Amino acid sequence: MMNLPESDALRTIGFAASRQISSENERYQWPGHSYSSPQFVTALNEMQLQGVEPRMQWSLIPFLSGTIDDARDEKAARAGIDITWQPNSLVSVNATLNPDFGAVEADDVVLNLTALETFFPEKRLFFLEGSEVFETTPRANSGNSLRETTNENFATTSRRVFVTDFMPAPISLLNTRRIGGTANQVDVPQGLAPARGERNLPTNLLGAVKLTGGANGFRYGAMTAIEDEVSWRAMDALGRDQQIIDAGRDFSVLRLLYEHKDENRLGLGYLGTQIVGPRYEASVQGLDVHYGLGSGLFGVDMQLVQSDRAGETGRGGILDVRYAASSAIQHKFEFEYFDSKVNVNDLGFLRRNNYRGGQYLLSYAYPKPGRWFQATRGTLIFRHQENLTAGQVVDQGVFWRNTLVLKGRNTIRSAIAYLPSRYEDRNSRGNGAYKTSDRIWLNALWATDASRPLSFSTSIGGLQEDLGDWTLNLTAGVTARLSDSLYFDLDLAYKRRTGWVVYQGGREFGAFDAIDLQPSFDLNWFLAADHQIKFSFQWAGVKAYERQAYRVPSADGALQRRAGAAGPRDFTVSLLTTQVRYRWEIAPLTDFYVVYNRGNQLPPTEADAFGDLLSDAFQDPVVSSLVVKLRYRFGG
Structure with missing residues (x-):
């Protein structure tokens, strides 16, 4: 489906053809541009068509859903509708009323004890749908960060596992996960404490x-x-159940873009966002x-940004x-x-502010085979960042990543980095900065031919923690294609952490020895045509034992040893x-x-x-819901 302007003239349309040979796990493409090619759209094949007349498109997709929420002891029924209307290429309207996103695939489990936010796609x-017009720069797309940092060939012939440590987060003025996401403007009355898990729940959309x-x-x-309004379960000082109710937020976005294309491309764009909430307003x-x-x-891509949040203005670019x-x-x-006052995170994503920096990235690709390998590609990256308020180096390093495709479709992915000493100025939550040691990061990953019924991967790596101690990383995984309709992925990640520096409140930190265990399992079963069952399981378990207590010095610098805190600070995560997700595709967009x-x-x-941690995780969950949903498309 393409948007075509009104025209009586002969149309020139670019096209490409691509075929994936599953039995060989190879991709054939015409024109034959590799993933590393700087051209794609400008190198498309061309054909001319006469008499192509765009027609109006419309659809109405009403839905009914029912939810049983055992964790909150609630039952709810919802009815809503999705509307699409496109009379021509000048305008396309998409609307949703009272949507229910309970059937959407779950996010991955991510263990993050730092002050920096994790990005979820x-x-x-x-x-x-139609999100590409709102992408202001290539860095707004998280997929581009992965592709550019690793220079991977995603038509890989081996098991699809990659080395993703030290991956830069996107910089985006519009992160739609904020819409209907966790509520951040709820006024919690004095004497009430939200129940466990309430702050992390999504918000319903009207x-x-x-x-x-x-x-x-x-x-x-x-x-x-x-x-919709936010409703949290809470408890008062006497242990009685209470409820916290507050208004939801209103979001608005406007994007304008002009592009002039002849032999070259020139683009000028504007993106503005507005958030109105019960406690403050924010705009970017x-x-x-x-x-x-x-x-x-x-x-060249350039972006200038100005934010205004609760009357505080910041700028960046x-x-x-x-x-x-x-x-x-x-x-x-x-x-x-980005200055110290810029804040786009009410509707965008910026991992941190108060810094300036730069990065040089060299990408290389040699597709010609050698005596014992099929192709090699990779990146060499130099990175440097420093904060503005103190001029401290907060991130720097030299990273080399390489992918070597061997004969027989096996792949070796390797990475090595040197991370010079820097200041950690975020994890203290505004209570100073401490200086880290020089560090090394190593990783080697081996993956086997993905066209086989069984394909495997394993990796070994090491990372020096902030104080110089080594953490050992091991992973192993298997993909089993039991039949054309049934396959599963099983993975296990293991870390033995030594001297892991974790925030303890105020200016306090602790160095912990820990075991970090993260298994995952994904199963896809296509029972029959248009019927699919998908089961996914992810768990992260940590046992950590404190070996030394530290404090950030008042004038910043190396962490200072101190006597152990009163009481044990060992912890688990x-x-x-x-x-479990069953889908019956009755017809296109009818499920x-x-x-x-x-x-x-x-x-x-x-x-x-660990066995007790896992079994306890299944007990008294913060999320336990059954959703049944039917939607039916009417349209033309």
Whole structure:
């Protein structure tokens, strides 16, 4: 499906053909540009068509759903509708009223005890459709960060596992996961404490509308969404059950883009966001400029940002310069500046502010086979960042990543990095910065031929912690294709941490020795045509024992040893996400779902056996819901 402008003239349409040979796990493509090629759209094959007349498209997709929430002892029925109307290429309207996203695939379990936020990609179809117009720079897309940092060939012939440590987070003014996400403007009355897990629950949406379109080089996008009120379970000082109710938030987004394309490309864009909540309002304005040669040899992307949150104004910007000497060698320079007051995270994503920095990235790819290998590719990266308030280096390193495809379709992925001493200024939550040691990171991963019924992967690696102690990383996994309709992935990650520095409140830190165990299991079973069962299980368990207490010095610097804190500070972590999902695709966009979700995040306790941690995670969950949903499409 393509958007075509009104025209009586002969149309020239670019196209490419691609075929995946599953039995050989190889991809054939015409034109034959590799993933490392600086050209794609400008190198498409061309064909001319006469008499192609776009027609109006519309659809109404009403749905009914029922939810049984055992964790909150609630039952609910919902009815809503999704509406799509596209009379021509000038405008496309998508709307959803009273949506229910309970049947969406669950997020991965991520263990994060730092002060930096984890980015989770969008999975809701309403926000994914037409989202490309809202991407202001390539760095707004998390997939681009993975592709550029690793320079991977995602038509890989081996098991699909990658080395993803030290991956840069996206910088985006629009992160739609904020819409209907965890509530951040709830006023908690004095004397009440929200129940465990309430702060992490998503917020229901009353509705959302999205308009996109364009003509003559102009494109636009507009979106608005309204949240329902927030209702949290709570407990008062006497242990009695209470309820916290507050208003939801209203979101608005406007995107304007002009692109001029002949031999080269010039683009000018604007993105503005507005959030109105019960406690404060926030807005962000962004201007972006893009220039690229039609040959793909050279390109520039720039964005300037201004935020206004609760009356506090901040500014920042990014600049990316790309030079592709050939399909084998490419260079990229990245520059960033964000002052200490800029904050886009009410509707965008910026991992931190108060820094300036740059990165140089060299990508190489040699597809010609050697005596014992099929191809090799990788990246060499130099990174440097420093905060603005104190001029302290907060991130720097030299990273080398390489992928070697062997004869027989096995792959070796290796990585090594040197991380010079820096200041950790975020994990103290505003209570100073401490200086780390010089560190080394190593990783080697081996993956076997994915076209076989059984394919395996295993890796070994090491990372020096902030004080110089070594953490050992081991992983192992298998993909089993039992038949054309049934396959599963089983993975296990193990870490033996030594001297793991974890925040303990105020200026206090502790160095812990810990065992970190993370198994995962994914099964897909296509029972019959249009019937699928998907089961996913992920768990992260940690047992940590404190070896030394530390404190951040008042003038910043190396962590200072101190006497042990009163009482034990050993702790455990247990994070669980599991989902069973049945889908019957009755017709395109007409589906019947039955989805069960169960999740838990146990409060830290004294060290316990891993078996007990896992079994306890299934008891008294913070998420335990059964969703039954039917949607039916009417349209033309």
